Amino acid sequence: MxxxxxxxxxxxxxxxxxxxxxxxxxxLNPGEIHALIGPxxxxxxxxxxxxCGMLAPDAGRIRLKGQDVTALPARARARRGLARTFQxxxxxxxxxxxxxxxLGALGAAATPWRLFRPxxxxxxxxxxxxxxxSRVGLLDKAAVRTAELSHGERRQLEVAVALTLKxxxxxxxxxxxxxxxxxxxxxTALLDQLRHEAPILLVEHDMxxxxxxxxxxxxxxxxRVIASGPPDAIRADAAVREAYLGDAA
Amino acid sequence: MxxxxxxxxxxxxxxxxxxxxxHVAGEPFTITLATRAVIFxxxxxxxxxxLGLGGLVSLGHAVFFGIGGYAMGIxxxxxxxxxxxxxDWLNIEGTKSMPVIWLVAVVSSxxxxxxxxxxxxxxxGVYFIMITLAFGQMxxxxxISWRAYGGEDGxxxxxxxxxxGLNTLDPIQFYGLCFVLLCAALWLxxxxxxxxxxxxxxxxxxxxxxxxxxxxxxxxxxxxAFVISGAITGLAGALFAxxxxxxxxxxxxxxxxxxxxxxxxxxxxxxxxxPVAGAVLFVAMEHVLGDLWDHWHILLGLLLLGVVxxxxxxxxxxLAGKARTHD
Ligand SMILES: Nc1ncnc2c1ncn2[C@@H]1O[C@H](COP(=O)(O)OP(=O)(O)OP(=O)(O)O)[C@@H](O)[C@H]1O
Ligand SMILES: [Mg+2]
Numbered sequence: 001m002x003x004x005x006x007x008x009x010x011x012x013x014x015x016x017x018x019x020x021x022x023x024x025x026x027x028l029n030p031g032e033i034h035a036l037i038g039p040x041x042x043x044x045x046x047x048x049x050x051x052c053g054m055l056a057p058d059a060g061r062i063r064l065k066g067q068d069v070t071a072l073p074a075r076a077r078a079r080r081g082l083a084r085t086f087q088x089x090x091x092x093x094x095x096x097x098x099x100x101x102x103l104g105a106l107g108a109a110a111t112p113w114r115l116f117r118p119x120x121x122x123x124x125x126x127x128x129x130x131x132x133x134s135r136v137g138l139l140d141k142a143a144v145r146t147a148e149l150s151h152g153e154r155r156q157l158e159v160a161v162a163l164t165l166k167x168x169x170x171x172x173x174x175x176x177x178x179x180x181x182x183x184x185x186x187x188t189a190l191l192d193q194l195r196h197e198a199p200i201l202l203v204e205h206d207m208x209x210x211x212x213x214x215x216x217x218x219x220x221x222x223x224r225v226i227a228s229g230p231p232d233a234i235r236a237d238a239a240v241r242e243a244y245l246g247d248a249a
Numbered sequence: 250m251x252x253x254x255x256x257x258x259x260x261x262x263x264x265x266x267x268x269x270x271x272h273v274a275g276e277p278f279t280i281t282l283a284t285r286a287v288i289f290x291x292x293x294x295x296x297x298x299x300l301g302l303g304g305l306v307s308l309g310h311a312v313f314f315g316i317g318g319y320a321m322g323i324x325x326x327x328x329x330x331x332x333x334x335x336x337d338w339l340n341i342e343g344t345k346s347m348p349v350i351w352l353v354a355v356v357s358s359x360x361x362x363x364x365x366x367x368x369x370x371x372x373x374g375v376y377f378i379m380i381t382l383a384f385g386q387m388x389x390x391x392x393i394s395w396r397a398y399g400g401e402d403g404x405x406x407x408x409x410x411x412x413x414g415l416n417t418l419d420p421i422q423f424y425g426l427c428f429v430l431l432c433a434a435l436w437l438x439x440x441x442x443x444x445x446x447x448x449x450x451x452x453x454x455x456x457x458x459x460x461x462x463x464x465x466x467x468x469x470x471x472x473x474a475f476v477i478s479g480a481i482t483g484l485a486g487a488l489f490a491x492x493x494x495x496x497x498x499x500x501x502x503x504x505x506x507x508x509x510x511x512x513x514x515x516x517x518x519x520x521x522x523x524p525v526a527g528a529v530l531f532v533a534m535e536h537v538l539g540d541l542w543d544h545w546h547i548l549l550g551l552l553l554l555g556v557v558x559x560x561x562x563x564x565x566x567x568l569a570g571k572a573r574t575h576d
Contacts, residue, residue, distance in 0.1 A: 052462065053461075054458065054461070073461070074458075074461040074462060075460075075461045075462075075463075075464045075465060075466055076464075078461070078462055078463055078464035079464040083462075084462045086458075086459075086462075090456045090458055090459040090462070091456065091459065092451065092452045092455040092456055092459070093455065094451075094455060094572075095448075095451065095452070095455070099448060099451075100452075102448060103448055103449070103452050103459070103460070103463055103465075104463045106445050106448060106449065106463070106465065107460075107463030107464040107465045108463070108464070110464065111445060112445050112446060112448075112449045112465050112466075112470065113445070113446060113473075114444055114445045114446060115440070115441055115444050115446050116440050116441075116444050117444060117445070118440075118443040118444065119443065119444055119445040119447070119448045120443070122445070125445075161459075161463065164463075165463060165464070
């Protein structure tokens with residue numbers, strides 16, 4: 001058996017009396033898409049924030065490629081190969097699409113302290129950024145101000161920035177949120193390819209996408225993983241149907 | 250060339266043409282006004298780097314302006330009195346050489362910016378404004394109590410400092426020196442804005458959490474920007490002291506910090522030539538309106554209100570339209 005790329009053990013986080021992460025165990029294996037589903041407020045985004053280092057857990061460990069990264073800040077985890085996309089797009093709206101992708105390329109190249117040479121003339125960075133934009137189908141919008149993009153295009157750009165990092169693992173927070181049927185299908189096809197580059201921990205409400213993509217599904221309710229397993233088992237799980245899926249699945 | 254390019258070129262042309270005309274026409278006072286505008290512009294170019302690109306609303310940039318001023322004042326004072334500086338521990342001579350004074354001004358204001366930045370960048374928003382303001386007041390009261398260098402009265406330097414190959418007492422020559430330094434600072438800022446560092450700083454202002462997620466250190470970028478910013482404003486302080494041949498604690502006062510910020514906002518935050526347009530407009534108003542009416546600051550206040558409410562891009566924004574993001 002291969003070692004997991006990302007491993008979460010006993011992760012616990014409280015906001016006052018509210019337990020948002022309740023002794024969570026989770027792993028992400030090479031080549032897989034592991035979907036994390038659960039009702040609104042279940043603690044999915046909070047879990048991701050801890051995995052990526054934006055929020056410190058009260059207890060538990062997080063391992064990336066076998067190394068304990070629990071004490072490392074977000075940027076150190078990013079440099080070790082963790083790429084996050086945000087539920088609410090976190091893009092520099094005043095900048096162009098290309099500049100946003102270049103920022104990711106700059107992070108991957110770790111050369112931000114150059115004070116003089118124009119960044120847009122750096123051929124290597126530009127190649128990385130443009131390749132990522134082309135992967136998500138945004139290359140023809142490279143020169144457009146990000147604020148002028150449609151909602152769906154911003155979701156694509158989120159993924160493109162993550163791609164520029166050439167990460168060891170993706171952590172995606174609702175990449176399909178707000179996409180229409182067509183946009184959702186395009187994103188599904190994209191993620192389906194991406195899993196071969198790096199495994200994806202995928203938080204998603206779109207059940208069509210989840211059941212089409214996921215190799216494994218974990219269900220989070222009130223901060224606890226109530227079920228985890230292959231899609232068919234999750235679909236059949238009575239507790240899951242009651243807590244979350246209802247009659248939809 | 251873009252519309253903003255033409256506006257910038259027109260400003261530069263004016264800053265060359267008007268003083269030259271004044272020189273030919275024998276109007277040294279106009280040259281002095283232009284020098285004042287150029288020095289203020291330089292101070293504001295410094296602030297614009299922190300404020301416009303880094304989003305750091307510093308109400309303490311008078312600290313660096315004052316440090317530059319006192320660097321000049323202290324060095325020149327010891328040179329003109331032939332006394333050694335800090336005889337107990339440094340025991341070095343003063344100097345009347347501008348390049349040396351500038352170096353001391355730039356290095357000491359950069360160091361001050363490093364310390365102030367390290368402490369105040371732990372906060373943000375209104376707390377950042379308050380901490381930088383507090384540092385300004387600390388330096389102000391320190392200068393007032395520093396008897397050796399004139400205390401509250403400040404000190405006069407009898408002869409303008411020297412620059413190799415120039416007669417700095419000739420107004421047009423001193424103006425030229427200040428103008429060249431302003432151009433150098435503008436060039437530096439333009440390069441920084443387009444460099445990888447500029448991209449990082451720009452993103453750190455808009456979406457700090459994004460910057461962290463791609464493995465970059467946004468806080469460190471802001472600190473570096475704050476240091477460069479302070480150094481530029483410090484250089485302007487040294488020139489301002491040389492223009493007036495006088496330094497006093499008012500260079501450290503929060504009025505001064507406010508004025509530097511007004512230059513930037515009036516001209517256009519984050520626009521390369523915003524500080525230049527703002528400082529020129531300010532000095533012109535101060536001269537023309539100040540002659541007519543003692544309370545001309547009321548008009549300045551109204552103008553500022555108008556800019557903040559209706560013309561966020563300031564003068565440059567009005568003349569050149571929205572900022573372009575791509576080049
Ligand atoms: N900083 C905070 N302080 C206090 N409570 C918080 C904080 N952040 C999140 N919460 C609470 O924690 C719970 C989990 O929030 P979280 O955003 O992780 O849910 P989620 O599963 O991502 O929901 P959604 O599907 O709506 O995105 C919510 O009840 C939320 O109100
Ligand atoms: Mg969420």
